[in-house]
Amino acid sequence: MHRPFDTAAQSQRFSQPSIGAAGPAFGAAFSAGIGAVNGSALRDMLRMAQVPGMVNFGGGLPAPDLFPMDRIAQASARALEQYGWRAVQYGTTEGFLPLREWLAAYTCPGMGGVTPEHIQIMTGGQQSLDLIAKIFIDPGDTVLLETPTYMGAVQSFTPYRPNFAAVPTDEHGIDMDALEALLRDLAMQGRTPKFIYTIPNFQNPTGRTLSLERRERLLDLTTQYGVFVVEDDPYGQLRFSGDDLPSLAELMLRRTGGNPDRSHVVYCSSFSKTLAPGLRDAWVMAARPITDKLVLAKQGADMHTPTLNQMIVTELLPLLPEQVDKLRHSYAARARHMLAALDRELPPGVSRTTPEGGMFLWLTLPEQVSTTAMLPRAVERRVAYMIGECFHALGGGHNTMRLCFSTAGPEDIDRGITALAQTIREELAGEVDTRS
Ligand SMILES: Cc1ncc(COP(=O)(O)O)c(C=O)c1O
Structure with a gap:
């Protein structure tokens, strides 16, 4: 019969190294995942x-x-007055429904197929990246990064132990011939990247924008090779010259006849750069199977984005333009x-x-x-x-x-x-x- 805590001899055999006067052996204690993250x-x-x-x-x-600032103060007061205790009670993991309803209409205007079920509120775009990595990456999976790229994304992805592959860029964004060659090479090795991470508008760090022609080609290639696209778009609203371009998410929706559940683009944006970053309010728009998994991942991370902040942002929406x-x-x-x-x-x-x-x-x-x-x-x-x-x-x-x-x-x-x-x-x- 199995008796887990049997004799002194047994407990000695399984004993851990003790903590000495100098304190714990911190270095050996941490995971390989966090060990791989570079200093900030x-x-x-x-x-x-x-x-x-x-x-x-x-x-x-x-x-x-x-x-x-004044409008934020007024919006806070209004939110507390209007919602009372609900503003500080636990909320749903998916996010505050009026905000998700608004975002469903705003993210890809005119695309009626997008519903609040396709919108997940996040505690900053940084959390979107972390939870996307959490639901997609197994150790050893390949993740494609346009290069250079936002270092915060690399920091979010790294603890999940992917193998990164760099995709070169030029003044119009990702070099599509290089991407095609890379995808072909990887396919020959039997490797399908999980996703490509890209910032098509006014990229961090270069300020470059992916041309319309290349957006279409990126969708062609990723569709052909079965690679998800993580489109990070915190700056898209901040265009000050040239013509607005449709997001990858929108172009893909046009291809699917407006059905977000047939799209392989995971769209991320945030109120950090349009309202204020300390509100920590952002969102992901994606197919239902993806938002369902993001809900699970977020439950384990922070349960939900602070309710009051989501209400403040909702009150501020008329001010956004x-x-x-x-x-x-x-x-x-x-x-x-x-x-x-x-x-x-x-x-x-x-x-x-x-x-x-x-x-x-x-x-x-x-x-x-x-x-x-x-x-x-x-x-x-x-x-x-x-x-x-x-x-x-x-x-x-x-x-x-x-x-x-x-x-x-x-x-x-x-x-x-x-x-x-x-x-x-x-x-x-x-x-x-x-x-x-
Ligand atoms: C490309 C990109 N993605 C995501 C973020 C994270 O933004 P936040 O978490 O404030 O929404 C930033 C912040 O600078 C960024 O530049």
Whole structure:
């Protein structure tokens, strides 16, 4: 008969190493998944931004001077008054129904097939990425990343132990010939990637936008090879030049006759960049089998997104068009100012992207410069940027950087870009190969 706690000898045989005076062996205790996650460059950037006089183009924060503070205060008061205790009681995992109803109509306008069942409210777009990874990735699965990509996505996916494969991009987004070649190669090895992660609009970090022709081709290829598409679109509303393009989700819905349950696109967006990031309100629109699994994953993560915050956002929805307009105008002016300063100041050999919206642009320096090695010298001159290497999960990008134009005023932009250009010129004049 099996007796689990039998003799002293048995318990000794199965005993764990004890915790000594120095405390637990932390290193050995953590999972391989979290062990694979790199330190957050974002945290380092936030620390750097504290230095007085620093012009920080590194941090990717929305402009705090544009948060609709009065309207948020009124919306909070109204939500509490209207819903009383319901505003602070547990809510449903799927999210606040009036908000999901609104989002079902808003996410792909004119597509009647989208219902609240296809909308899952999330605690920030970051949670969407984590829970998508949780429901899709088994250790060893292949996940395709357009490269460079949002480092927060890599951070969310990594603990689930995928094998990443990098898909190259150019000024119009993902290089579709390269993607096709990669999918063909993987198919020959018997590997079907679980999904491709892409940010088609005003990409973080490059500011680039995927062309319409390439959107259609991405859907053709992923349909042909059976690969889900995770479309991350937190910046799509923030277009300040050029024409709006339909999302991958919308294009796919057109192909399925408006039936979201036949779509392989998982669409993610967020109110962080249009209202305020601290509200932590975002959503996923996807086929029912996917939202059903996301509900399970979210129950185990945080049960639901804070009810009051969802109610506040719902109260703010009528303000959204006006607020988005304000952001577009302001970010357009800041981007224009930064682009003009860059064109005036940068030495030859440095190229930049021209964003049509969003918050970011991307610089590529001559090959011999490492932006990582150069950063302390830029910081001495009181300017900071985000190093390009941290957007390359599989290495590369040593001579690139991301600049964020959403928060700095014109004087700071001028001062920061002058300091940055001086640092780059010095780096080039020194002709030191700073890669190593
Ligand atoms: C591409 C992308 N996805 C997701 C997020 C996460 O945003 P949030 O969690 O605030 O919605 C960000 C934030 O910067 C982002 O740039």
